[in-house]
Structure formats: structure tokens, C-alpha cells
Amino acid sequence: xxxxxxxxxxxxxxxxxxxxxxxxxxxxxxxxxxxxxxxxxxxxxxxxxxxxxxxxxxxxxxxxxxxxxxxxxxxxxxxxxxxxxxxxxxxxxxxxxxxxxxxxxxxxxxxxxxxx
Numbered sequence: 001x002x003x004x005x006x007x008x009x010x011x012x013x014x015x016x017x018x019x020x021x022x023x024x025x026x027x028x029x030x031x032x033x034x035x036x037x038x039x040x041x042x043x044x045x046x047x048x049x050x051x052x053x054x055x056x057x058x059x060x061x062x063x064x065x066x067x068x069x070x071x072x073x074x075x076x077x078x079x080x081x082x083x084x085x086x087x088x089x090x091x092x093x094x095x096x097x098x099x100x101x102x103x104x105x106x107x108x109x110x111x112x113x114x115x116x
Contacts, residue, residue, distance in 0.1 A: 007026065007027065007044065008024075008025065008026030008027070008044075009026055009027040009028065009029055009044070010022070010024040010026060010027070010028045010029070010042075011029045011031075012028070012029070012030045012031065012032070013031040013032065014030075014031075014032050015032035015033045015034075015035065015050070016030070016032070016033070016034045016035060016038035016039075016040065016054065017035050017037075017038060018035055018036060018037025018038055018054075019037055019038070020038045020039075021038070021039045021040075021041070022039070022040050022041070023041040023042075023060075024041070024042050024043070025042075025043045025061075026042065026043060026044050027042055027044035027045040027046070027047070028040055028042040028044075028045075028046050028047070029047045029048075029049070030046075030047070030048045030049065030050065031049045031050065032048075032049075032050045033048075033050040033051045033052075033053065034048055034050070034051070034052045034053060034054040034056065034070075035053050035054055036053045036054055036076055037054060038054035038055070039054055039055040039056075039057070040054070040055070040056045040057070041056075041057045041060050042057070042058055042059075042060060042066070043059065043060050043061040043063065043066075044058065044059070044063070044066055045058055045066050045067050045068070045069070046058045046066075046067075046068045046069070047068075047069050047070075048068075048069070048070040048071065049070075049071060050070070050071055050072070051070065051071065051072035051074060052068070052070035052072065052073050052074060052075045053074045053075065053076065054075065054076060055075065055076055055077045055078075055079075056068045056075055056077075056078055056079070057079040057080075058079070058080050058081075059080050059081040059102075060079075060081075062081050062082065063081055064080065064081040064082075064083070064102045065101075065102075066080050066081065067080070067099055067100060067101045068080065068099070068100040069097065069098070069099040069100070069112060070097065070098060071097050072095065072097075073097075073098040073100065073109060078100055078107055078109075079107075080100065080101065080102045080107055081102060083102050083105060083106065083107050084107070085100070085106070085107030085109075096111055096112070097111070097112035098110065098111055098112055099111075099112045
């Protein structure tokens with residue numbers, strides 16, 4: 001596409017363990033899990049083809065249109081731009097893929113529906 005900005009993405013094929021941190025100026029795609037105590041920070045989107053049990057911060061430079069998607073979304077903390085969210089205590093993840101976006105200044109998590 002002519003005139004479209006080139007988008008960068010970091011592709012990782014590994015699991016992030018407690019204490020590990022990945023930061024990237026662009027989007028991040030992880031084939032693996034993000035365990036509790038691990039952190040992923042991206043200026044763009046974060047896509048995890050595995051379980052997200054740690055911290056994810058998409059749109060870290062202030063982009064509220066960024067998103068976080070995971071096959072299992074159990075984040076200890078979820079940030080998109082300046083909005084922070086987490087599941088209420090006792091609330092269980094659906095077990096199916098989910099996607100988090102900012103809507104009216106609040107992080108909203110919905111099931112990922114193919115083609116939606």
C-alpha cells in the first residue's frame with residue numbers, strides 16, 4: 001500500500017519466565033506462554049499464542065488503539081496506553097481466545113471471534 005506506514009513486529013518463539021522482560025518499539029507476537037512475574041511491553045499490539053499469566057502493556061507510548069490478544073488471558077495486570085485493568089478476584093478466564101481493547105477509557109476483554 002502506497003503511503004502506509006511500515007509496521008514493525010518482534011516474533012518470539014519461546015516462553016517468558018518469571019523475571020524476564022521483553023520491550024519493543026512495535027508489535028510483539030509470542031509463540032509460547034508469558035508466566036507470572038514476566039512482562040511484555042510494546043508500543044503496538046501484543047499477540048500471545050499461548051497463556052498470558054504475567055504483565056502485558058500494549059500501546060506503551062500512548063496508543064489507545066493497541067490491543068492484547070491471547071489464547072488464554074489470565075494476566076496479573078493488563079495495560080493499554082494509560083489504561084490499567086485486571087480480572088476481578090474470583091473471575092475466571094473463559095478458556096477460549098480473548099482480546100482486550102480500550103473502550104471509553106476502560107480495558108474491556110471479549111472473546112475473540114474469528115472474522116469479527
